[in-house]
Amino acid sequence: MAFHRATFVAASLFSITILGAGCGGGEGTGPGAVSPTSGASSAAGGNATDFTARDTDGKTVRLADYLGKKAIVLNFWATWCEPCIAEFPHLRKLQTANQDKLQILGVAMDGPESVANVPAFAKRNQINFPVLLDEDSHVAAIYNPKKSAPLSVLIDKQGHIAAIREGYNPGDEEFLAKDISKMLDASPAAN
Secondary structure (H helix, E strand, C coil), X not given: CHHHHHHHHHXXXXXXXXXXXXXXXXXXXXXXXXCCCCCCCCCCCCECCCCEEEECCCCXXXXXXXXXXXXXXXXXXXXXXXXXXXXXXXXXXXXXXXXXXXXXXXXXXXXXXXXXXXXXXXXXXXXXXXEEECCCCHHHHHHCCCCCCCEEEEECCCCEEEEEEECCCCCHHHHHHHHHHHHHHHCCCCC
16 A cells, blocks of 8 residues: 555656646657747747737737847747746746846737636736737637747747747746847847
8 A cells, every 4th residue: 555655656756857847748859849840830030920819908919019129029828827927036036137128929829718717817916028819729729829838939139939938837938038148138129
């Protein structure tokens, strides 16, 4: 009996560790990196595809409204995703520190059963960047077809996908910050 209990506990801890990295998705290479062919249909190195979505205030937002003005991070998340919640403080810091040259756009992938909770959830978690509602998954179909959460798509000022990062574990914020810094350093200065 003790052997079975120990095996169950070890298997449970392994499952929690694996699931803690993200709320869905596939394999990447390195801590949270996604290979150019495995993540989004708009792969790293390709051009960003425009889309339209409503934000939590009911305003229509187009990706094209930001292209050419700032670098962009599309951060896919959901209210039920614990790693997403753990990543928010780091995203808030990145947005504040780089507000002149970077715009984070949160993409809430909550479906009809929980989309009504998104505005209060965003306020409770002090999200300081626009939150777009992707209830019908049309934005995820372009950038995150596996619906991994969290997943960040980094788009440079010229509209090229610079990197894709999948999942979140404590410490991964350093890798995301380095990817953003590299993208911002490679972008021409703002006009």
